[in-house]
Each structure stands twice: as C-alpha cells, then as structure tokens.
Amino acid sequence: MKRVVAIARKTLRMILEASRDMYPREFGAVLRADQGTIDELILVPGTISGKRHALFQLHTLPTDFAVVGTVHSHPSGVFEPSDEDLALFSKFGGIHLIVGYPYNEDTWAAWTNKGVRTPLKVVP
Numbered sequence: 318m319k320r321v322v323a324i325a326r327k328t329l330r331m332i333l334e335a336s337r338d339m340y341p342r343e344f345g346a347v348l349r350a351d352q353g354t355i356d357e358l359i360l361v362p363g364t365i366s367g368k369r370h371a372l373f374q375l376h377t378l379p380t381d382f383a384v385v386g387t388v389h390s391h392p393s394g395v396f397e398p399s400d401e402d403l404a405l406f407s408k409f410g411g412i413h414l415i416v417g418y419p420y421n422e423d424t425w426a427a428w429t430n431k432g433v434r435t436p437l438k439v440v441p
C-alpha cells in the first residue's frame with residue numbers, strides 16, 4: 318500500500334462538515350487517495366451511525382486499490398482510537414482519521430493501522 322502523507326483541505330472540510338451534520342451521532346466513511354494525498358470520501362452502504370459507534374460494513378465495498386483507510390467522528394471530542402477502533406484499524410487499510418467534536422481543523426488526528434499517531438499535511 319502506498320504511503321499517505323497528506324489530505325486535501327476540501328476533503329478535510331467535507332469530513333468536518335459531515336461530522337457536524339451527524340452530531341451527536343458518529344459519521345463514518347472510507348478514504349481514497351491519489352499519489353499519497355487523501356482526496357475523496359466514500360460513504361459505505363450500510364454504515365450504521367450509532368450514538369456510540371459508526372459500524373463499517375466494509376465487506377460491502379468493491380475492491381478499490383485507491384482506498385487507503387477510514388475516517389470517523391467522535392462526538393465525545395476525544396480523537397484517540399478506542400479498543401474497537403484499534404481492532405478495525407488493524408484489519409483494514411493503512412491510515413485512519415478520527416475527528417473530534419467540535420470538528421474544526423485542529424481537532425482531528427491520523428493513525429496508522431497499528432494505532433500510532435502519524436502526521437498528515439493539509440494541502441490545497
């Protein structure tokens with residue numbers, strides 16, 4: 318899997334906006350990247366947004382080699398992965414974003430599939 322080093326600002330804004338729309342429930346989507354930059358969201362059919370957790374129905378996704386990981390929101394404001402998140406991260410993709418309430422450009426983090434926080438540049 319290609320290393321992801323950045324996210325397009327418009328994609329980040331889309332994530333933050335969708336997270337605000339879903340509040341107090343969680344928002345979840347799958348991330349696509351082009352040349353190491355995340356630039357697209359895919360809404361997974363059957364994703365259940367609960368008060369506690371966005372459950373991904375990842376087996377419903379067609380094979381897509383541009384998919385690099387997932388994003389979901391934490392209405393609690395904490396953007397550290399939970400144990401369930403770490404279990405999901407280890408099974409799918411290589412990079413996972415968590416955005417925390419109040420969902421602005423400083424309240425999110427990117428994690429590797431091993432649960433290590435990783436820097437991600439925001440690019441125009």
Ligand SMILES: [Zn+2]
Pocket residue numbers: 389390391398399402415
């Ligand atoms: Zn979570």
